[in-house]
């Protein structure tokens with residue numbers, strides 16, 4: 001058995017997750033509780049709270065359909081706010097956040113394409129459910145946009161993020177990375193597809209890529 005590296009308060013990351021899950025398990029939804037361990041973890045390791053020296057004093061789980069629960073902390077002067085203890089252990093991947101924000105920025109293009117093509121463009125048999133980025137793939141477009149940014153611009157994007165707002169992390173429309181994805185969508189090939197066709201298209205593309213590598 002590997003000993004692992006101590007991450008916080010004498011725990012490895014895995015043991016810490018287990019300890020917190022065990023602790024949280026004891027409480028019902030909406031039941032308020034205190035936890036020194038979770039409070040310390042958030043104050044010291046949460047990407048926002050640690051920078052602003054914020055300490056949640058109490059916690060509660062709230063019901064969320066389709067998920068185990070949403071986790072909330074009570075912050076003096078601010079009240080209850082959703083806070084992720086898991087983000088303190090497996091911190092956000094900035095790349096993923098940027099990609100998600102870029103996806104939100106082109107959402108209007110995707111939804112109008114779908115509205116214009118109510119039937120699957122691939123099989124022509126059933127209603128379309130998704131919009132597939134046939135070429136280039138969204139990941140390629142987004143990665144290219146992110147590569148344009150300097151470390152300083154990335155930092156700035158995150159420091160402008162208002163954690164207290166209910167809005168998710170976003171990039172303004174005037175942002176260089178957003179402009180780049182919007183520009184690329186002028187020529188990108190989109191296809192409104194049903195779920196099975198989406199899966200099939202993605203598989204076809206993967207097979208072509210594998211074929212090219214051989």
Ligand SMILES: [Zn+2]
Nearest residue numbers: 120123194197
């Ligand atoms: Zn189809």
